[in-house]
Amino acid sequence: MATKQVEIEEVPRPIYAEIDVQALKHNLRRMRQIAGDRTLWAVVKANAYGHGLENAVHAFADADGLATIDLCDAERARRHGWHKRILLLEGFFDETDIEPLQDLDVETVIHSPWQIEILRNHPLREVKVHIKVNSGMNRLGFLPIEVGTIQEWLQAIPGVKVMGVVTHFANAEPSYMRDAPASVDKQLARMGRLSHSQTAACMANSAAILWHPEVEGDAVRAGVALYGLSPDSHISSEELDIIPAMTLSAKIIAIQEISPGEVVGYGSRWRAERPSRIAVVACGYADGYPRSMPDGAPTWVEGQIAPLVGAVSMDMLEIDITDIPEAKLGSLVELWGKNLDANRVAEACGTIGYELICALARRVPLRIKE
Numbered sequence: 001m002a003t004k005q006v007e008i009e010e011v012p013r014p015i016y017a018e019i020d021v022q023a024l025k026h027n028l029r030r031m032r033q034i035a036g037d038r039t040l041w042a043v044v045k046a047n048a049y050g051h052g053l054e055n056a057v058h059a060f061a062d063a064d065g066l067a068t069i070d071l072c073d074a075e076r077a078r079r080h081g082w083h084k085r086i087l088l089l090e091g092f093f094d095e096t097d098i099e100p101l102q103d104l105d106v107e108t109v110i111h112s113p114w115q116i117e118i119l120r121n122h123p124l125r126e127v128k129v130h131i132k133v134n135s136g137m138n139r140l141g142f143l144p145i146e147v148g149t150i151q152e153w154l155q156a157i158p159g160v161k162v163m164g165v166v167t168h169f170a171n172a173e174p175s176y177m178r179d180a181p182a183s184v185d186k187q188l189a190r191m192g193r194l195s196h197s198q199t200a201a202c203m204a205n206s207a208a209i210l211w212h213p214e215v216e217g218d219a220v221r222a223g224v225a226l227y228g229l230s231p232d233s234h235i236s237s238e239e240l241d242i243i244p245a246m247t248l249s250a251k252i253i254a255i256q257e258i259s260p261g262e263v264v265g266y267g268s269r270w271r272a273e274r275p276s277r278i279a280v281v282a283c284g285y286a287d288g289y290p291r292s293m294p295d296g297a298p299t300w301v302e303g304q305i306a307p308l309v310g311a312v313s314m315d316m317l318e319i320d321i322t323d324i325p326e327a328k329l330g331s332l333v334e335l336w337g338k339n340l341d342a343n344r345v346a347e348a349c350g351t352i353g354y355e356l357i358c359a360l361a362r363r364v365p366l367r368i369k370e
Contacts, residue, residue: 066085068087088106127160229244265312285313304323306327342357
């Protein structure tokens, strides 16, 4: 028996993330203003921090280059019209990356001897490399004392062009103590001569661009600040003159009137202490809103804060709108964005704003505001 084909008109769930392209452009101009005449890399890893790589290619057209971790991102950027420089921040991952690296004209970080061996054993046309220096964060890179030797090895490989050095700061935000084991001052000291202005170096991330003018080098890497999120949760985006570019919103799809003593959600963790209006919102952990979010976490509806109540479900969450009579069926609830800083929301469940915006699920539609 043949299966009948049923055509269903696509009606998306009432949830979306608005991406403000003008905000992205404003943030790039702001970081350019601070960076001066240094090369400005716009970091677009993790699908441009959840904002959509294609949107970033458009919005960051005035950047000097894009920085990411995946050759697939480089291919997407080229396909959507990016003709400037691209840098792989973690370098290539195996020998099969070398041909596309060259075909796409992508520059790469070199952080380990095994990468050098691959370059030695592969016929090259031209590969531009940046030597990663481990200045104290102890993730990737060579020790500063090793850089001279590493540079000699690389320069001896036909087709390799050394562009300079890169490093990364562990504690560049003002809220970190200056006497931290890996403070900016201590990491710069470990870099020694490599940190001086005459060196071809890219050291400053968003936090260092904003708060550490002593960090020199001829290039910077702007990441989270380009998306309007402060690298330091204790300092607002508004104070930094950057604008949140992502606003995650979902509609109220039901309202429950409950009596004192009644409970809400899986596990019945929240109990009403008064007659309450509970709104059900079309957003859950499958959309990227953390299941670990506790009772009382803020949402924004009809111009007021409404607290989360009960455990976040896969596709829904509940908020208390008892004190917001304007909230009604169909009201739009902001989970984070222009009115509700993602850092504030993230702090409620013990994480950082970076994680929220980067973890936005692919199933959430993006609405682009030009």
